[in-house]
Amino acid sequence: MPELRVGERQWLVAAGSNLLDALNQNGVAVPYSCRAGSCHACLVQCVQGLPADSRPDALSAEQRDQGWRLACQCQVIEDLQVHTFDPVTDGRPATVEALDWLGDSVLRLRLIPQRPLRYSAGQHLVLWAGHVARPYSLASLPEEDRFLEFHLDCRQPGEFSDAARRLQIGDPIRLGELRGGALHYDPDWHDRPLWLLAAGTGLGPLFGVLREALRHDHRGAIRVIHLAHDADGHYLAKPLEALAAQRQNLSVERWTAAELPGALAQLRLVSRQTLALVCGSTASVDAFAKRLFLAGLPRNQLLADVFLSRG
Template sequence: MPELRVGAKLLQVAEQANLLDALLVGGIAVPYSCRAGSCHACLVRCLAGEPLDLQPEALAADKRAEGWRLACQCQVGGDLQVEPFDPQRDGLAARVVGLDWLSPSVLRLRLQPERRLRYQAGQHLLLWSADGVARPYSLASLPGEDAWLEFHLDCRQPGAFCDAARRLQLGDGLRLGELRGGALHYDADWQARPLWLLAAGTGLAPLYGVLREALRQEHRGAIRLLHAAHEPAEHYLAGELQALAAEHAQLQIELVTAAQLPAALAELRLVSRQTLALLCGHPTTVDSFARRLYMAGLPRSQMFADLFLTRM
């Protein structure tokens, strides 16, 4: 049986065992969230040996060259020595500079990193609480314009990170993990094309950043943003969005509840084959967005989606 070494601990594991499972069974505290290679909470560095990586493209080439792997996507094929990502050693320090409730369930968290972080609208970042809980969150801030990193935390359901976030105070420290580029972005070549932004819940966060990036780049095509929330009080950026619409004639804002969403989607009509759609939220809602857009005539290749996966 292959041997898996972590620090002074030596584990005997079955060949082809999932690396994350082997670590957890062996009592090694490795955080994880999606188990799909998306959140990057389960980063480990290989010090000796090489696991079978089922999703090598999920990590940037420079990270792979440094030995980093996603434990959830690796199988143990031989003797292996790894060290889990240590937020104190490997992460970037950040300080809480803003905390406020945008709605009964959405907490806006603003962080100031100890050094400037280069990112693009629509990307997401791994946040580590002081007690070692890791969770990926999309950036709602706009680089070059906002002086902080902004995140919108959905606290409707209990969760380890949300519970920790409720206890945060101004000046508290967090650690930042890997910055990830998802499917959501704005391309300058899109300026004349109609743009549809469809969000559910806090899936609005990255699209708010993308929207402001599009407007900053003087997007000329029509922009339609639809936000679906459980109830009217959860349209947590309604004021900001309406203010942007008042300043930009090409921007249309639609705020619908979950009960109103099927009717709103049924009314979607494609006015141009050049339309691009950016979708974000819970997988079930994003799937309903995508199916309706496809039925309306929008090719899948013109849809860009990020899913907010729940922990498995």
């Protein structure tokens, strides 16, 4: 049986054991969210030995050369010593600048990093509140905003959302790895119809993408659709309406869960050149994608990010 070591601790594990489970089940708390190799919350650094890795493409060559691996995607096959990600020493420091409630359940968190962070609209970042970590999509723009903005869905209790509720202005917070995600804006899309379909706080990153498109003076028609549980869930209604009032090529639609089946049935493509960016829960992304494909949208013209519920 291989031996697993973390700091001064060591124990035997069954060959082929999932590394994330082997750590968490033996008292070494490693955060995770998606268990699919996307969120990167479960980064660990291999000091001696290497695990079998089912997602070698998930990290950069530089990260892999330094021994970093995603614990959820690794199996222990030999003696292994790992260093778990320590937000104090491995994370980048930031400070809470603002905390605002956008409606009853969405907490807008704005952070000021100690050093400027290079990122693009649609990317996501792992946030650490104490020793609880979760990946969240950025709703801000580096060219326009001096802060990093995140929209946290706090409808349900969860370790990170509960910790976020207790944050105060000036509190320190740590930033983990920045990830690309599927959502972005390409200036080459300048004249093509652009549809942005979001459910819940999936609107956050698409709001950033929208602002990026407008910053590039996108000429094609832009259609924003926001799906919320009920009418009170359209937490960015006023900012979106203000943008639509300034841009003739921008339209905004607000759907509720009860209206979804009928609204989807009426969804029609105006142009086969349409590009669709979709973000939200697995069920909502699947529902949007299925209808778009039935309407004739080519699969390579849909970009989607799925939010997994683990607060």
